[in-house]
Amino acid sequence: MNALEVTHLSKTFGSVFANRDISLQVKKGEILALLGENGSGKSTFVNQLAGIYAPESGEIVIDGKKCAFKSPQDAIACGVGMVHQHFKLVDVMSAFENITLGEKQGGFFIKKNELFTKINEIQQKFGFSIDLHQKLYEMSVSEKQTVEIIKILYQGARILILDEPTAVLTPQETEKLFAVLRRMKENGCSIIIITHKLNEVMEISDRVAVMRKGEMTGVVETSSCTEKSLARLMLGGKFEYKVTRVAAGRSQNPVLVVKNLISKNAYGKKSLDNFNFDLYGGEILGVAGIVGSGQKELCETLTGLLRAESGEALFENQNLLKLSPIAIKKLGVRMNFVPEDRLGMGLAAGLDIAENVMMRSYSEESKFFLDRKKGSEMASEIVDRYAISTPSIHNPVRKLSGGNIQKVLLGRELEMHPKFLIVAYPFRGLDAGATNNIINMLNEQKKKGVAILLIGEDIDQLCALCDRLMVIHDGSIKGIVNPEQVTREEIGLMMMGKSIQKTAEEGKND
Numbered sequence: 133m134n135a136l137e138v139t140h141l142s143k144t145f146g147s148v149f150a151n152r153d154i155s156l157q158v159k160k161g162e163i164l165a166l167l168g169e170n171g172s173g174k175s176t177f178v179n180q181l182a183g184i185y186a187p188e189s190g191e192i193v194i195d196g197k198k199c200a201f202k203s204p205q206d207a208i209a210c211g212v213g214m215v216h217q218h219f220k221l222v223d224v225m226s227a228f229e230n231i232t233l234g235e236k237q238g239g240f241f242i243k244k245n246e247l248f249t250k251i252n253e254i255q256q257k258f259g260f261s262i263d264l265h266q267k268l269y270e271m272s273v274s275e276k277q278t279v280e281i282i283k284i285l286y287q288g289a290r291i292l293i294l295d296e297p298t299a300v301l302t303p304q305e306t307e308k309l310f311a312v313l314r315r316m317k318e319n320g321c322s323i324i325i326i327t328h329k330l331n332e333v334m335e336i337s338d339r340v341a342v343m344r345k346g347e348m349t350g351v352v353e354t355s356s357c358t359e360k361s362l363a364r365l366m367l368g369g370k371f372e373y374k375v376t377r378v379a380a381g382r383s384q385n386p387v388l389v390v391k392n393l394i395s396k397n398a399y400g401k402k403s404l405d406n407f408n409f410d411l412y413g414g415e416i417l418g419v420a421g422i423v424g425s426g427q428k429e430l431c432e433t434l435t436g437l438l439r440a441e442s443g444e445a446l447f448e449n450q451n452l453l454k455l456s457p458i459a460i461k462k463l464g465v466r467m468n469f470v471p472e473d474r475l476g477m478g479l480a481a482g483l484d485i486a487e488n489v490m491m492r493s494y495s496e497e498s499k500f501f502l503d504r505k506k507g508s509e510m511a512s513e514i515v516d517r518y519a520i521s522t523p524s525i526h527n528p529v530r531k532l533s534g535g536n537i538q539k540v541l542l543g544r545e546l547e548m549h550p551k552f553l554i555v556a557y558p559f560r561g562l563d564a565g566a567t568n569n570i571i572n573m574l575n576e577q578k579k580k581g582v583a584i585l586l587i588g589e590d591i592d593q594l595c596a597l598c599d600r601l602m603v604i605h606d607g608s609i610k611g612i613v614n615p616e617q618v619t620r621e622e623i624g625l626m627m628m629g630k631s632i633q634k635t636a637e638e639g640k641n642d
Contacts, residue, residue, distance in 0.1 A: 133196075135160040135322040136181070136212075136291055141190035143176050150176040154190070154348045156341055158291065163313060163323045165333040165354070167366050168343035169535070169565055174326055177343065178293050181324075182214035183207030194291070213284030214293040219276050221268050228264040231283045254285050259315050273423050274305040281312070292316070293324045298332060299560065300423045300589055303624040310336050328562065329590070330359040342366050363564050375596035378575045382599070383413030387552055387583040388434075393443035393453075395433050403429040405607045407443070411552070411583045416574065418598030418615070419587040422627050426607040427587045431556055434585075436460045447552060464551035479541060481530035485522060486511035488529055489544050514543040518573065535566025542573055553577060556587040571597060591620045605629040 136158040143151040151173045158164050168174045179185045181192065183201035192199050194210050201207045204214070221230050232247055251264060262278050271279070277297060284292060294313075298306045313323055313336060327333060333340055334354060341351045342365045350365055393407035404426050411417050421427060432438035434445055436457035445452040452460055479488045490507035511525040518539045522532060529537055538558060545553065555574065559567045574597070578584060588594045594601055595615035603610045603626040610626040622632045 133160055134158060135195060137191075137193040138181070139191050139193075141177070141180060141187045141192070143180060143185060143187055149346050151180070151187075152346045154343075156348060156351065158322050158324060159338075160322055161317050161320050162338045163317055163325060163336055165337035165340045166324055166326045166343070167328075167330075167333065167340055167362060169366060169533075172343040172366075173346035174343055175295075176346075178214065178295065178324065178326065181207065181212055181291075182293060183212070208284065208287045208289060211288060211290040212293070213287060213289030213291070215277065215280045215284065215295065215297065217295045217297075217299060219280050221276060221279060223269040224267065226265055226267055227262050227271070227279045227282075230268060230279055231264070231286050251282065251286060254282055257319065258285070259312055272305075273300050274302075274308070277301075277309070278312075290320070291322045291324070293326070295326045296328070297325065298327065298329065302422060302627050303591060303620050304628065306332070328564065328567075330362055330564070331592070333362065334359060366564070375571060375593055376575070377416075377597055377599065378578060380414040380578045380581070382415050383581065383583075385412075386410035387413045387447065388585075389444070389446040390434075391444045391446070393433065393445060394441040395429050395438060396441055397429070401607075402441075403607050404433065404440070407609055409602055409609065409612060411585060413551075413581045413583045414578055415600070416578055416584045416586050416598045418594040418601040419585065419604060420591060420594055420601055420623055420627060421604040423589075425604045425627075427556060427604070429607075431554055431587070434460075434554060435465060461548075464549070466545040466548055466550035466553050479529050479537065482528060484526040484528055485515065485520075485540055486525045488540065489514065489547075510547060514540065514547060518543040519569065533566075535562050535569065538562060538566065538570060539573075542570060546573065546577065550577070550582055552583045552585075554585045554587075557589060558586070559588065559590060559593060567593075591623055595620065595623070603627055 134157045138154060138156045141151055141154040142149070154177060166174055166178070176185060180187045183204040183206050186202065192201070194212065199206075199210045201210070207213070222233070225233070228248065228251065231251055235247065248264065254260070255262065260278055260282055262275060262282065268276060268279070281292070297309060301309065313325075316323060325336065334357070337354045339351060340354055340357060340362060342349050342362070344366065352365070388411040390407055390409050393404055394402060395404040397403045407430070409417070419427060419430070429438060433440050434452055436452065436455055436459070440453045443453065447463060447465060450463065452465065480491065483491070486504070486508045489511040490504070508525060514520065515522060515525055520532075520536050520539050520543070522536065529540060532540065542555070542558060558570045558574070562570065574584060574586070586594070586598060598615055600612055601615045601623070602612045603623055605627055606629065610629065610631060613623070618632070626632060
């Protein structure tokens with residue numbers, strides 16, 4: 133029997149069809165992967181299932197009963213809950229308080245012991261092990277995600293939608309999550325998982341639903357597919373997805389030398405604890421670590437946005453730690469940092485492509501007049517050179533897909549002809565085709581002799597693309613390794629603070 137049946141679902145935004153005539157069935161006790169390139173309509177589709185958007189036509193039937201959602205509360209009342217990629221939790225509250233937030237049973241005299249018992253029964257049933265008294269800000273990303281899952285199960289969800297659940301997890305945490313999902317499946321739950329990682333689709337799903345250009349193009353049994361066949365179905369036509377480490381002549385001397393770098397956060401804790409590493413021209417040095425291990429602080433310290441406590445970062449014999457962000461930029465240091473919300477930090481959502489391009493170069497122009505013609509010409513070059521799909525350079529960036537937004541971000545920095553490029557999370561949330569485009573852009577810069585510091589989340593991508601890999605944990609470097617000489621499991625252990633014997637001496641992996 134089907135847990136969920138969707139028939140002829142459609143949704144438009146203005147004149148654009150985000151979803152067109154979508155029909156899909158999800159069985160009880162199955163894991164269905166939802167695939168599609170950026171802009172294919174996946175988010176719009178699941179947001180309708182979760183009550184965030186209302187469909188303009190079509191039906192949603194749950195356990196044989198037609199449902200109409202006006203809010204997420206309506207969806208959860210019918211048994212549909214969604215774990216978003218960006219958690220909807222309150223950091224200063226405990227796990228118990230987050231799970232029971234909004235609980236009305238008993239008014240001001242909620243029987244906490246009964247609620248604790250109910251939550252612990254859920255933990256035991258599905259194999260969770262969360263300290264309900266612990267504050268959210270003390271938890272790892274994996275633990276916060278678990279709290280989100282427990283929360284929607286506590287609210288009565290039988291159909292769970294997980295949006296990119298492994299994006300920031302280590303291999304070990306991913307394996308633990310998959311074990312939980314399998315146990316949920318055994319207990320009759322239905323799970324829709326959105327992911328761009330084809331290897332995970334093959335491992336965890338029973339069936340795969342593929343979307344393209346707002347339409348459902350096919351639903352197939354996972355056992356009858358390969359990663360290549362899924363990529364072709366997702367992107368259309370022939371497609372080969374392969375991360376390639378290109379050969380480039382590495383500079384004889386390092387472009388950047390970081391010595392004894394120490395930085396502290398607002399609470400006085402060391403966010404970077406005695407960082408020492410070199411970076412060469414024509415090299416990609418990857419940085420792997422659990423989110424919050426110091427990646428953001430490393431980016432901001434090297435670009436002058438965060439003042440270091442001590443140490444040196446020598447670039448062309450100048451200590452970047454003593455220079456302003458503008459002075460660092462003029463040296464040829466460029467940063468392309470992609471936060472969880474690309475439009476929250478990298479670009480201004482309401483401005484068009486040309487205006488966003490001019491924002492980055494305004495300081496090099498007149499203090500009183502902006503050369504809009506020059507900015508428009510540069511924006512046109514970026515759109516053409518990097519094949520950005522947009523009606524015009526005057527299209528607001530908020531209307532672009534994730535992959536095109538990222539190409540605008542990175543293309544803008546590359547047009548400044550960097551010598552040293554810091555790229556953080558460039559593949560976050562991108563499909564295989566968009567990821568390939570970004571990889572090609574980085575490899576071209578590497579061939580030109582640019583030194584690239586690449587901060588990423590996907591270990592497989594980092595190992596395939598980078599010449600060396602710096603693994604960090606809780607503000608410390610656990611080792612700099614040759615990615616061809618370590619396993620992804622060993623890297624995962626280092627990300628969690630363990631030391632391994634295969635750590636390579638820095639600078640020796642030519």
